[in-house]
Structures are given as C-alpha cells and as structure tokens.
Amino acid sequence: MAETAKPKIAVGWEEWIGMPDIGLPAILAKVDTGARTSALHSFAYEEIEIDGQTHIHFGVQPLADDPKLHVWCNAPLVAYREVISSNGMAEMRPFVQVELHLAGQSWPIELSLTNRETMNYRMLLGRTAMEGRIMVDPFGACINGVPEGDFYGHHLAESTTKNLSIGILTCAPNAYSTQRLVEAIEQKGHQVDLVDIARCTLQVDAQNPTLFLRNELLPRYDAVIPRVGTPITQHGLAVVRQFELMGSYVLNGASSIAAARDKLWSYQYLAKAGLDVPSTFSAFHGRDGRAMVRKAGKGPYVLKSRKSERGRGVLFAPDKTMAKSLLDAFDDLDEKLLVQPFLQAEDNADLRIMVLGKKVIAAVRRVAKTGEFRANFHQGGVTQKVKINKQERQMALRAAKALGLRFAGVDLMRTDAGPVVMEVNASPGLEGIESATGLDLSGRVIDYVVEYARPSPPALQDVPQAE
CATH class of the missing domain: 2.40.70.10 (Acid Proteases)
Structure with a gap:
C-alpha cells in the first residue's frame, strides 16, 4: 500500500x-x-x-x-x-x-x-x-x-569571554588609526600583532593554507583587521583572503575590500542597490573616452582613477577640452579614468559617515580648503561634527551593506537633488573624525570585533556532541 x-x-x-x-x-x-x-x-x-x-x-x-x-x-x-x-x-x-x-x-x-x-x-x-x-x-x-x-x-x-589574538594588517604601523586600534586592543586585554602586508608570503594548500611574515610562520589569529593601502591592493587582498581560508574572523573580507577599492565596481553595486550615485562614464579606448565626455554634459567634470583614494587620483576639468586632454594623457600611461559631471555640494562640503555593523557610529562634515574642490581630510579638508537626517543615515547603512562591508566610511554629498553616495572606504581613517567628534571610534571597532569574533575552534574531542 x-x-x-x-x-x-x-x-x-x-x-x-x-x-x-x-x-x-x-x-x-x-x-x-x-x-x-x-x-x-x-x-x-x-x-x-x-x-x-x-x-x-x-x-x-x-x-x-x-x-x-x-x-x-x-x-x-x-x-x-x-x-x-x-x-x-x-x-x-x-x-x-x-x-x-x-x-x-x-x-x-x-x-x-x-x-x-x-x-x-x-x-x-x-x-x-x-x-x-x-x-x-x-x-x-x-x-x-x-x-x-x-x-x-x-x-x-x-561562552565566557576569552582573550583574543588580533592581527592588524598594515604597511603603516605608525599611522594614527593603526596606533589607536593597537591601544584599544591592549586596553581591553587582548593580544595584538602588527602584520606588515608587504613582507607576507603565503602558501596555498587545500589541506593547510599558511602565511609567513619574514619567513616566520604566522598564527591563525582569532580576528584580523585589514588596513590595506592602494599601492599594495592586489597582494593585500590575497593576504586577507588567505586569513579567511585559515578561518580567522576578518572585519572586512577580501571581496568587499576589492569592490570598495575599484570605483567603477563600487558604483555598479551601489546603483544596483538603488542608491543615488554620480552619473559615471567608463570606456576602454581613448576615442570612446572622448565621446563619453560629450555624454557627461557641458561640464565642468570630475575625472577619477578607478583606484582613487583619500582624494588622490581625482581631477577637476572645467571644460571638455581639458577633460579630453586629461583622458588622452592618462590613456598614454595606460590609466583609464572615469568621467562624471561635476556636482555642486552645499558650502563646498561633503559628509563622512562611519558605519559599523548595522549602526552609524559617527558623522562629520568635511569642508574643502580654499581653492580645493576635494574635502578629504588628507587633502587639507576641515572636519566638523554634524547631525545627519534619517535619509542620510539609511543611505550610509545601505551603501556599506551593498558592498558587504562591516566597517566603512561612506561619503555623501548634499545636492539640490538630494544626497548622493560619492564613495565608500573600506579602511576609513580615524584621526579627523575622532578629533572632530571626541568619540572613541577605535574602541567601538574593537568592541565589535571582540563581540563577533570567536577563539580558535576547540579540538573535536572537546566539542559537545548532540544527544
């Protein structure tokens, strides 16, 4: 039956x-x-x-x-x-x-x-x-x-709290942000190592992926905080990915850092998530690049390297002639630039909004110095504490989520048409925003890492088995 x-x-x-x-x-x-x-x-x-x-x-x-x-x-x-x-x-x-x-x-x-x-x-x-x-x-x-x-x-x-081993991946051990993170880790009773990405070598092995620093075997850290600079992006991503394969908790994963680092890639993901971004044009051939300037409107224009960071690799072109000249010059250097119409910000300023997990933990207004269109702190911009509205808060959270980032600095510009996402940074600096707000952001970051990271897996015989 x-x-x-x-x-x-x-x-x-x-x-x-x-x-x-x-x-x-x-x-x-x-x-x-x-x-x-x-x-x-x-x-x-x-x-x-x-x-x-x-x-x-x-x-x-x-x-x-x-x-x-x-x-x-x-x-x-x-x-x-x-x-x-x-x-x-x-x-x-x-x-x-x-x-x-x-x-x-x-x-x-x-x-x-x-x-x-x-x-x-x-x-x-x-x-x-x-x-x-x-x-x-x-x-x-x-x-x-x-x-x-x-x-x-x-x-x-x-599940009582245990001391964690935390590795910070960086090529700038004396940088403000790195030192603040080290201080926070030590104050909270955890172990910290500064790992020079440039001196890391890795062994890809299906059974035992490993990493070496100056030919010394690196441990499997309970948590890893990547601070990968642009000049070493590809090798840095490989190191981050290797730690992921080794089972370490990584604050921002390699694929998310890669998406944020490539401006065209990030704009595509942000647009897919329904977020307003600058109208962006990209081409491979120089002649097509000159045509896209016409598509971008009458000018002025902003030209960006796909690897631009902290305001570097961002150029201003007042008219089509200058924009085309810059495209030609960089094309000769085999550097492809993105073209965007210049957006006029309120008071020549933008917003840097810090996202950690599912929360906005700080926001500042960055004002460009006289004669400069870039408001980045590293380009001389002045940071000021600011109150953001619900729409801006939600946009920042959605932008970080779209790129899969747990910790991010999201740059918004207030325009007449509403806020626009200009950039998402996977290794945001802490100096300007901590000094402007008085907040202990480094401590918040480490608290988050400690909350979600777990010590190395216990030996199989120590794992409670289901009855």
Whole structure:
C-alpha cells in the first residue's frame, strides 16, 4: 500500500525551526521563496574526517541578539559551490546536509555556511528545502509557535569571554588609526600583532593554507583587521583572503575590500542597490573616452582613477577640452579614468559617515580648503561634527551593506537633488573624525570585533556532541 503523503506545513515569513542533530534545537529563520538555496550563519569552519567521510566542523551564533553565545556543530560536507549573495557578490561556500525539524516532521536538507552576522536572521530557508513540504503564508509569522525553555543554557556557560589574538594588517604601523586600534586592543586585554602586508608570503594548500611574515610562520589569529593601502591592493587582498581560508574572523573580507577599492565596481553595486550615485562614464579606448565626455554634459567634470583614494587620483576639468586632454594623457600611461559631471555640494562640503555593523557610529562634515574642490581630510579638508537626517543615515547603512562591508566610511554629498553616495572606504581613517567628534571610534571597532569574533575552534574531542 502506498505511503500516504504528509500534509504540507503552513509557515509564515519567519519561523522557528530546529536542527537538534547538530546541536541547534531552535533557530529563527527567514522564509524566502525567492532564494533557491538555504543558508546558515557560521563565523568559522574547518574540514574534519569522521569514519572516513569529510565533515565540516563549524561555529554558529544561533541567536542574533546574543553574539556571545556560540555552538560548535558537525555535519557531512556535500560540496563547495559558488553562491551569488543578495548584494550580487559571488562566494564559494561549503554545503552541508542536516536534518530539519518543523511542526513534528523532519527531513534532510542542504545548507550553505556563510557569515550572516550583519543580517537580521541567522538562517535563511530557501525554496529547495521547502519543496513539496511547506506552504508559505506571506502575512503570517511564527505560525508554528515560539519555543520555550533554556535550550542553549549549557552553551552559555562555555561562552565566557576569552582573550583574543588580533592581527592588524598594515604597511603603516605608525599611522594614527593603526596606533589607536593597537591601544584599544591592549586596553581591553587582548593580544595584538602588527602584520606588515608587504613582507607576507603565503602558501596555498587545500589541506593547510599558511602565511609567513619574514619567513616566520604566522598564527591563525582569532580576528584580523585589514588596513590595506592602494599601492599594495592586489597582494593585500590575497593576504586577507588567505586569513579567511585559515578561518580567522576578518572585519572586512577580501571581496568587499576589492569592490570598495575599484570605483567603477563600487558604483555598479551601489546603483544596483538603488542608491543615488554620480552619473559615471567608463570606456576602454581613448576615442570612446572622448565621446563619453560629450555624454557627461557641458561640464565642468570630475575625472577619477578607478583606484582613487583619500582624494588622490581625482581631477577637476572645467571644460571638455581639458577633460579630453586629461583622458588622452592618462590613456598614454595606460590609466583609464572615469568621467562624471561635476556636482555642486552645499558650502563646498561633503559628509563622512562611519558605519559599523548595522549602526552609524559617527558623522562629520568635511569642508574643502580654499581653492580645493576635494574635502578629504588628507587633502587639507576641515572636519566638523554634524547631525545627519534619517535619509542620510539609511543611505550610509545601505551603501556599506551593498558592498558587504562591516566597517566603512561612506561619503555623501548634499545636492539640490538630494544626497548622493560619492564613495565608500573600506579602511576609513580615524584621526579627523575622532578629533572632530571626541568619540572613541577605535574602541567601538574593537568592541565589535571582540563581540563577533570567536577563539580558535576547540579540538573535536572537546566539542559537545548532540544527544
């Protein structure tokens, strides 16, 4: 006799589900029929062998409002697959198989592991896991109830704060921002190393990715804070990526830094997120570049290197003749410039808004010095404390999220048509904004890192196994 099909489970747009076999009895998931695959937050993972089969040993912070709680899980590895995230970035993720428990039923599903710490939900339930078993009520929420009891109590006792080892990647160890971060780390009782990116060598190995500093083996830091300068971008990104492969918590990942560093790339991602950016023109051939000047309007113009930073590589052209001359000159040097119509800012100033996680932690108004159109602190601009409005705050948060940055300096310009995102910096300087506001931003950054980073994974025999 054929087995009777089980009735479909009704769920809302958010639902508590369980995966007790891996030690997660309850986790609040966002139900998303627009996503094909499911994803689970993991702050660190590594491959292990159990009975000859490859498993993933990974750490989870199952409760979004309690990042200090962490649970170590084991699950069979299915495969590594490339996933395009909601902000459009490609990421290679491990997929594991787990048993999903919901409303008295259970079935196997595949989950990708990724860091979702800036997301509102630690888990996303996609349509593949729901197929044939779940029907979604888009107006409902937690239809199957909210779990009661202290189901993570034994893990809380294990999640006491520990001293962390933190590495700062930099080529400027004496810079103000670097020294302030070092002070904050030491004051909070953690270990810190300054790692000279330029002197790092790396070994790519499927089983044991490693890094060396001046031929000495580097440890796997619990957390890494990248301060990658433009001249060493490509090598710096490789070093950051290597630390990610080694399982370190990285404040800003390599792909996010790369997107922010490339101006054209960042404008494309920001525009995709629906944010207002300057109308930007890019071409490969010189003759096409001259044509794009005409498309940019009557002038004046701003010409930018795709690698511009701190106001460097940004040029002003008062008319088409000057703009075309600059394009020709840089084309001879094999440097392709972006062309934008010049936007007139209020009082020749812009805004620098500091974003950390899902919060704006500071904002200043930067006023350009006389005769200068760039308001950057490193170009002589004066920083002043400023109050921003709700729209500007939301734009800054969305801009950082669009590029996948946990810590960012977002530059907005107030224009007659409204605020425009001019740039997003993945390694924002602290000096100008701390001096203008009196805030301890370095301390805030380290508090955030300590809150979300976790010490190295415990040995397998020390990991509590699900009963």
